[in-house]
């Protein structure tokens with residue numbers, strides 16, 4: 001198909017070429033990527049205002065949130081400063097020429113926008129599929145609001161229903177084996193040391209730690225208690241269980257709509273408390 005190009009009106013020509021390339025890029029996107037982008041764009045439009053300090057989460061969905069934020073900075077002259085949650089997030093902020101800050105300079109964030117591996121009906125989350133859980137949880141705990149962006153495959157009624165890669169637990173390297181042994185004696189399931197791809201040995205996080213992925217767990221566990229139990233084990237640095245932290249989740253749906261799930265105020269932990 002040849003795009004219509006007007007010789008008499010350069011504006012029409014420009015519009016048609018721009019519209020055509022947008023349509024082309026949307027058509028070539030998978031429905032999953034389109035769903036991530038829908039959710040990210042809507043969340044950024046609804047939750048980020050000029051003057052905000054914004055936590056930038058990690059993962060593939062957050063790429064679209066940063067893309068939208070950069071568009072708003074360019075077109076609406078929105079002024080924001082961004083606190084990244086990983087090396088990847090920092091790169092995204094820098095590459096999109098957004099203002100970079102950190103928790104030393106700006107410890108109180110207005111909002112944190114992040115992805116998730118699974119979201120249950122209480123808005124409790126599994127995070128850390130990309131290994132970035134520790135800094136994500138720290139940054140989210142400094143924000144007034146944690147807003148989750150995801151595609152429709154992340155929307156579950158209970159944790160473990162759809163996401164089968166397990167609950168990540170970040171551990172100090174010297175402690176991984178005793179922790180694994182102890183947890184396998186206590187809980188149903190396996191605690192697998194996450195191995196690197198294209199590198200011999202385990203995945204090493206941005207913080208120099210290892211990750212145990214807890215698979216085949218009992219989905220009916222009381223996650224708030226489990227999270228507290230895990231956090232008390234010497235050598236456990238952080239878990240990928242984000243309990244009572246997220247206020248809203250935006251799910252991009254296959255039909256092009258966005259489903260918004262909200263937490264009631266009664267079911268929220270106080271600011272700066274994540275366990």
Ligand SMILES: O=C[C@H](O)[C@H](O)[C@H](O)COP(=O)(O)O
Pocket residue numbers: 057058059060061062114115116117127128129130131132133136
């Ligand atoms: O460690 C990774 C983070 O917790 C991500 O936010 C999570 O894995 C979701 O990533 P994605 O948006 O790529 O599904």
